[in-house]
Amino acid sequence: CANSSRGRDRPHPIIIEEFSWASYLKLTKAQAAPEELFASPGKVIDLQACGFEVGMKLEAVDRMNPSLICVATVTDIVGSRFLVHFDNWDDTYDYWCVQPLAPYIHPIGWCQERDLPLTPPQDYPDPGRFSWERYLDETGSTAAPVDVFKVVRNPPPQHCFRKI
Structure with missing residues (x-):
């Protein structure tokens, strides 16, 4: 957080004005997790x-x-x-x-190309007729460009952190 100038959530039940990892x-x-656990291999990607x-x-x-592939947003x-x-x-x-x-993310249309079921957003009206074109229009959103999804034959280990 100090390196990215972003705020942080304090671990509960810590109630102090200025949170300090050292004190916590x-x-x-x-013990703090070693910094190398959080480093991306190679050059950091912008x-x-x-x-x-x-x-x-x-x-x-x-x-x-993992059997569910769902509509998602960055x-x-x-x-x-x-x-x-x-x-x-x-x-x-x-x-x-x-x-x-x-390996967990794909461009829109990926499921359709592979004849895999795509799980629409919860409470989506008529989920059996979900259409990316209609959904993007309804939400005023854009799809992540296909070319940003890299295909790598032997990818380095991935570090995906779950929000807690």
Whole structure:
């Protein structure tokens, strides 16, 4: 958070004016995770330069139920990470991905091309007739460009963090 100039949530039940990780770790007798666990392999990717923007739509695997591929939105970008949110789902299912080659995300139309079922947003009227074209129009959204989804034969290990 200090490196990205973004706010942070305090671990509960810490109620102090200025949160300090050093104090929190001492109080809880815990250790900080090593910084190298959070480093992306190779060069850090500028997601916005790659074409990703907040609000863009994509198809994403529900990591809690991998048989579901759902309508999703990029809702935040921090450095080389982006937050995937399933449309009209609770944000407890959101997860962070490090790179656009993450195996959990796909461009719109990916399921249709492979004859796989796509789960529309919860409470979507007539889910059996979901159409990306109509949905993008209804929501005033744009699809993430197909070329931002990288296909890599032997991808490096992916670090996707689940929002808690």
